[in-house]
Amino acid sequence: MTDISQTSAPAKQPVIMGRRRIRMSDVVDHAVLILGALLMLVPVYMIFASSSHDAITIHREGLQFGFGEHFAANYNAALFEYGGFTDSVNGVTMLTNSLILGLGFAIGKIIVGMMAAYAIVYFRLRFATFAFWIIFTTLLLPLEVRILPSYEAIQAMNLANTYTGLIVPLIASATATFFFRQFFRSIPEELIEAARIDGAGPVKFFIDILVPLSRTMIAAMFIIMFVFGWNQYLWPTLITTDESLFTLVRGIRQIIQAYADGSTTPEYGEAAALAIIAMTPPVLIVVFFQNWFVKGLTESDK
Amino acid sequence: MAKVNLQDVRKVYPNGHEALVPCSFDIPDGELVVLVGPSGCGKSTLLRMIAGLEEITEGQLTIGDRVVNHVDPADRNIAMVFQNYALYPHMTVAQNMGYGLKNRGLPKPEIDQKVRDAADMLDLTEYLNRRPNQLSGGQRQRVAMGRAIVRSPDLFLFDEPLSNLDAKLRNQMRIEIRALQRRFNTTSVYVTHDQVEAMTMADRIIVLNKGQIEQIGTPSQIYGSPASTFVASFMGAPPMNLLSGSVGDGVQIDGGIAVSGPSPQGHTGPVTIGIRPEDVEPSEAGVLPFEVSIIEELGAQRLLHGEIGGQSFSVAVPKDQNAETGTMKLALKPGAVHFFHNENGRRI
Numbered sequence: 001m002t003d004i005s006q007t008s009a010p011a012k013q014p015v016i017m018g019r020r021r022i023r024m025s026d027v028v029d030h031a032v033l034i035l036g037a038l039l040m041l042v043p044v045y046m047i048f049a050s051s052s053h054d055a056i057t058i059h060r061e062g063l064q065f066g067f068g069e070h071f072a073a074n075y076n077a078a079l080f081e082y083g084g085f086t087d088s089v090n091g092v093t094m095l096t097n098s099l100i101l102g103l104g105f106a107i108g109k110i111i112v113g114m115m116a117a118y119a120i121v122y123f124r125l126r127f128a129t130f131a132f133w134i135i136f137t138t139l140l141l142p143l144e145v146r147i148l149p150s151y152e153a154i155q156a157m158n159l160a161n162t163y164t165g166l167i168v169p170l171i172a173s174a175t176a177t178f179f180f181r182q183f184f185r186s187i188p189e190e191l192i193e194a195a196r197i198d199g200a201g202p203v204k205f206f207i208d209i210l211v212p213l214s215r216t217m218i219a220a221m222f223i224i225m226f227v228f229g230w231n232q233y234l235w236p237t238l239i240t241t242d243e244s245l246f247t248l249v250r251g252i253r254q255i256i257q258a259y260a261d262g263s264t265t266p267e268y269g270e271a272a273a274l275a276i277i278a279m280t281p282p283v284l285i286v287v288f289f290q291n292w293f294v295k296g297l298t299e300s301d302k
Numbered sequence: 303m304a305k306v307n308l309q310d311v312r313k314v315y316p317n318g319h320e321a322l323v324p325c326s327f328d329i330p331d332g333e334l335v336v337l338v339g340p341s342g343c344g345k346s347t348l349l350r351m352i353a354g355l356e357e358i359t360e361g362q363l364t365i366g367d368r369v370v371n372h373v374d375p376a377d378r379n380i381a382m383v384f385q386n387y388a389l390y391p392h393m394t395v396a397q398n399m400g401y402g403l404k405n406r407g408l409p410k411p412e413i414d415q416k417v418r419d420a421a422d423m424l425d426l427t428e429y430l431n432r433r434p435n436q437l438s439g440g441q442r443q444r445v446a447m448g449r450a451i452v453r454s455p456d457l458f459l460f461d462e463p464l465s466n467l468d469a470k471l472r473n474q475m476r477i478e479i480r481a482l483q484r485r486f487n488t489t490s491v492y493v494t495h496d497q498v499e500a501m502t503m504a505d506r507i508i509v510l511n512k513g514q515i516e517q518i519g520t521p522s523q524i525y526g527s528p529a530s531t532f533v534a535s536f537m538g539a540p541p542m543n544l545l546s547g548s549v550g551d552g553v554q555i556d557g558g559i560a561v562s563g564p565s566p567q568g569h570t571g572p573v574t575i576g577i578r579p580e581d582v583e584p585s586e587a588g589v590l591p592f593e594v595s596i597i598e599e600l601g602a603q604r605l606l607h608g609e610i611g612g613q614s615f616s617v618a619v620p621k622d623q624n625a626e627t628g629t630m631k632l633a634l635k636p637g638a639v640h641f642f643h644n645e646n647g648r649r650i
Contacts, residue, residue, distance in 0.1 A: 199406055
């Protein structure tokens with residue numbers, strides 16, 4: 001029997017210098033990714049390029065790849081030229097309306113969702129589980145499904161053509177409640193008990209402990225909900241007939257339609273410009289908040 | 303500072319499970335009592351009932367002169383240290399320690415002063431502005447201690463506070479906690495499943511098993527005269543050897559091996575014989591034939607595992623004594639033999 005002792009480390013393999021071999025699978029992987037990216041980005045680019053042409057060019061030659069000379073004029077018109085039947089709405093008004101809808105929806109939903117989740121997770125309610133499942137089933141009933149009764153209800157409450165009527169029915173759905181419930185349940189029990197011994201009542205616990213702990217989650221929710229609210233089309237179309245309440249997303253179509261009804265060429269350039277404007281805020285929000293977003297969905301720093 | 307009294311305190315969970323049969327005991331002022339037992343024995347439930355985190359099904363709990371059965375945890379003037387520290391991750395160390403005081407409405411300068419004093423005592427001063435996730439495990443546990451100290455509570459409650467720490471740190475924190483407790487002379491209840499922690503820290507130990515108190519006593523009482531086979535085998539590492547035998551004309555281990563020494567009074571027939579591994583020593587003149595099959599090296603001592611008359615048995619010998627597998631004779635030290643009832647396991 002020989003003694004076992006530490007063996008000396010094997011001589012280091014000489015590092016092979018030179019170019020890394022490119023593997024076939026890498027090429028395929030990248031090709032797929034690049035193709036996917038192109039598929040997403042080329043239409044955006046075409047819209048962007050087209051927004052610098054006048055309507056006649058686009059009408060005659062279709063969407064453009066190169067840049068034209070009407071960039072400033074188109075964006076100026078899209079933002080500041082009053083349009084619609086009543087000439088009471090321009091791009092800035094619609095941008096404001098969209099922002100109000102997006103922010104109101106996101107913030108409202110986060111507040112309602114958090115409070116509902118708080119009640120369900122932390123209080124011994126008689127029908128807490130039942131209530132949760134009731135709330136949960138609304139996931140199966142998005143606004144589009146219940147659009148007629150919702151419309152009736154809002155109409156009956158005289159809330160058509162108001163921001164309230166625009167925002168509140170959209171808030172009524174379970175996504176935020178569901179996410180916050182899952183998040184709250186992952187917070188260790190001891191933390192709650194420590195807070196109880198430290199004399200934090202329900203409200204203090206919510207504000208001092210739960211809200212700060214949820215901030216990444218809140219940020220993630222905010223992004224998702226803002227984009228979701230911003231992109232709403234059907235409900236705003238239905239509930240707002242007053243043009244001063246139009247949002248950007250439906251405004252794009254309105255411009256084309258309004259002009260198309262006449263004998264003139266639809267203002268394709270302006271519509272493209274408006275589309276780019278409509279795209280910008282959600283993109284900016286995602287770009288600036290993406291760190292938070294990823295953290296909120298993956299991190300468990302508790 | 304306060305004494306604690308439990309009178310027939312019982313816990314039944316809504317699903318009907320009786321986590322704690324009615325139990326009564328007193329904790330005198332300034333004493334550190336350790337609740338020890340295997341997992342699921344009800345020790346944590348008991349602690350949480352004292353804290354007010356768990357409702358008391360029946361019985362009466364008194365802290366100081368106050369019956370606190372229905373008093374909110376925050377108003378019991380207690381402080382609790384949790385196993386996973388339960389620090390607020392979004393607050394600095396100072397905020398963590400001062401949060402309870404802030405909720406009590408103390409003025410800010412006073413809170414600052416108390417937090418600084420506690421931090422000083424715990425060597426945390428330079429970390430006051432850090433977040434918990436920037437601290438090591440031991441430091442976090444200190445912060446949790448600090449959070450308990452600043453409140454100057456009547457009662458400290460510890461819920462397995464050291465089980466998340468590595469062995470070396472655990473030994474160190476054990477001494478620190480004990481020193482702090484002595485210094486403040488605050489009545490404390492300490493829950494652990496680690497019998498070494500229980501033995502080293504406690505003024506008194508309460509051994510729990512299946513929701514029942516097996517024995518209450520000082521560490522030396524618990525170790526020296528365990529009240530049941532459960533206590534005998536739970537406290538001590540390696541545990542006490544339990545052999546089945548009988549008492550008739552003298553004491554015999556099954557297989558006809560006679561054991562010298564006194565026999566239990568007023569009991570004949572089958573019996574459980576308990577012998578601690580360190581209460582026997584290898585000796586040519588010994589009476590017990592011991593078949594060694596495995597030798598464990600522990601550094602300071604060796605553990606010999608084997609059989610006596612077909613029943614497993616362990617012996618601890620000092621490190622300077624040679625040991626080999628095979629047969630040897632064992633001699634009993636005086637007072638080495640404990641007797642337990644063979645059915646209910648109680649001490650005879």
